[in-house]
Amino acid sequence: MSKKPPLADYNAKRDFSRSPEPAGRPGPARPSGPRFFCVQKHLASHLHYDFRLEHNGVLLSWAVPKGPSLDPGTKRLAMHVEDHPLDYGTFEGVIPEGYGAGIVMLWDRGTWEPEVPDVDAALARGDLKMRLEGFKLKGSWVLVRTPRDGGRSWLLIKHRDAWSSPELDIAEFAPLSVKSEGDFADILAQDRPEIWLSNRPARGGEAGAMLEKIVARALELRAGREKVPAAKPAKERAAARAKPPARKAARKVSAARAPSSRGSKSTPRRPARTPAPRSRKPR
C-alpha cells in the first residue's frame, strides 16, 4: 500500500538490538486460499488491539483502540498502521522500550479469506469484505475506509451472521492469550517485570493504572514462582492434573462456542475471567 520497499516503515521504527520483535523481511505472497490473520492485544501508551491480515507476504495492520466488536451495530475505529512481517503474527512478549514499548498478547489467530475477487482493488477502494476463521472472531467482517485522517481511519464492522452477537463483549468474554493462555501479568512475569519498577511505558491515565497493577502482579507471580519448590509431592501433582485448569477451560469455551445470535436471546455466559490457578510449574 506504499511505494517504499516492503516493511521499510516497520524496520525504520524499531531497534532490533533492543526489541524482541522480529526483524522485517517480506514472506512469500499467497495468491489465493486461506491466509493468516491475527489480533494482538497491545498495552502500550494506550491499550489497543492490532488487527493483522496476511497479504502479499506481509501483515496489513490496523490498530483498533476498542478492539473488535461482534455487534453489527458497533463500528470500531481501526487506524491503518505500517505493514508488519509475517513472523510478527505469532509474536507475544514484552517490548521493554522504544516504539510500541509495552506488552503484546496474541489475542486471536486463524485464517482469513477475502469475500471479493481482488484484495488490492478492495483496499484501494477502501472496502474490504472478508471471512475470519479465528478462535474468537469468525464469520463475515468488513473494513471500510473513512475520509478522516487522510484516509488512515477505517472502521472494522461485523456483518450480521451466525457469529455476530449484539450483546456479547468478546474482549471481556475472552480476554486471554490464544498462545500462552495467560493475561498481561503472566506474559510480563515470563520476562523481567522489575525493568518497569521505574520508567514504565505508560504512566498516566487508564493504561498507566493498568500497567501499574500488572507490574505488581507480575512481580508477585515471579516471587511465588521462585519460592515454589522444584518438585511438588507426587500426590499434589496428581491432584493438580485432575483439576481442570479454569483458564484452559475458559479458552476452550471461547474457542469452541460461537456466540450466536440465532434463535433465543440467550444471555452470554459468565465471562472467562475465572481466576486461574496461580501455582504453575516453574519453567
Ligand code: MN
Ligand atoms: Mn500496537
